[in-house]
Amino acid sequence: xxxxxxxxxxxxxxxxxxxxxxxxxxxxxxxxxxxxxxxxxxxxxxxxxxxxxxxxxxxxxxxxxxxxxxxxxxxxxxxxxxxxxxxxxxxxxxxxxxxxxxxxxxxxxxxxx
Amino acid sequence: xxxxxxxxxxxxxxxxxxxxxxxxxxxxxxxxxxxxxxxxxxxxxxxxxxxxxxxxxxxxxxxxxxxxxxxxxxxxxxxxxxxxxxxxxxxxxxxxxxxxxxxxxxxxxxxxxxx
Numbered sequence: 001x002x003x004x005x006x007x008x009x010x011x012x013x014x015x016x017x018x019x020x021x022x023x024x025x026x027x028x029x030x031x032x033x034x035x036x037x038x039x040x041x042x043x044x045x046x047x048x049x050x051x052x053x054x055x056x057x058x059x060x061x062x063x064x065x066x067x068x069x070x071x072x073x074x075x076x077x078x079x080x081x082x083x084x085x086x087x088x089x090x091x092x093x094x095x096x097x098x099x100x101x102x103x104x105x106x107x108x109x110x111x112x113x
Numbered sequence: 114x115x116x117x118x119x120x121x122x123x124x125x126x127x128x129x130x131x132x133x134x135x136x137x138x139x140x141x142x143x144x145x146x147x148x149x150x151x152x153x154x155x156x157x158x159x160x161x162x163x164x165x166x167x168x169x170x171x172x173x174x175x176x177x178x179x180x181x182x183x184x185x186x187x188x189x190x191x192x193x194x195x196x197x198x199x200x201x202x203x204x205x206x207x208x209x210x211x212x213x214x215x216x217x218x219x220x221x222x223x224x225x226x227x228x
Contacts, residue, residue, distance in 0.1 A: 042222070046217075103155040
């Protein structure tokens with residue numbers, strides 16, 4: 001069965017610092033992996049996704065994530081945080097043969113001035 | 114640009130009331146989904162539909178039903194609202210195919226409070 005674990009329900013970084021949001025998954029077959037962002041009082045918006053091929057995936061707003069099969073991880077990074085990055089971030093997984101996406105519990109990112 | 118709209122942003126209902134949450138998408142997507150979002154629990158799938166008049170139970174269907182009479186519209190129904198159904202409800206849609214890497218497009222959410 002698929003599952004997603006996001007380490008840290010709340011992460012706080014200073015403006016300009018590295019952002020690292022952690023995501024580990026379990027899947028019995030090669031997965032599709034997603035990161036979504038949710039700004040206050042809004043729905044979810046896709047940041048990036050991994051399907052096949054290159055394991056380093058670039059998304060919107062300067063975010064990227066690397067698929068590491070050996071570590072079953074798909075951590076999200078951004079070199080330099082901006083105040084506008086404050087939001088909740090969800091990692092999600094879908095097995096290639098499955099009909100549903102499984103979401104992690106979310107990580108709230110705060111940016112300190 | 115894909116747009117998913119939900120009928121209300123905020124809704125307050127009383128225990129025992131029948132509640133309808135409406136979702137409309139304008140991109141001719143086959144698949145539509147209803148989730149509820151609660152702090153610390155992420156998104157949990159209530160029901161989804163992959164075609165008109167078709168529906169599948171998600172992970173937490175108890176206390177809910179759905180209706181999909183037209184391709185663009187997917188309704189979530191709380192037959193008799195209870196306080197434990199106070200939550201944020203998110204609708205999503207995605208293009209054809211149940212599997213694969215098709216992303217889901219989300220509406221803005223409806224924050225439902227049941228008193």
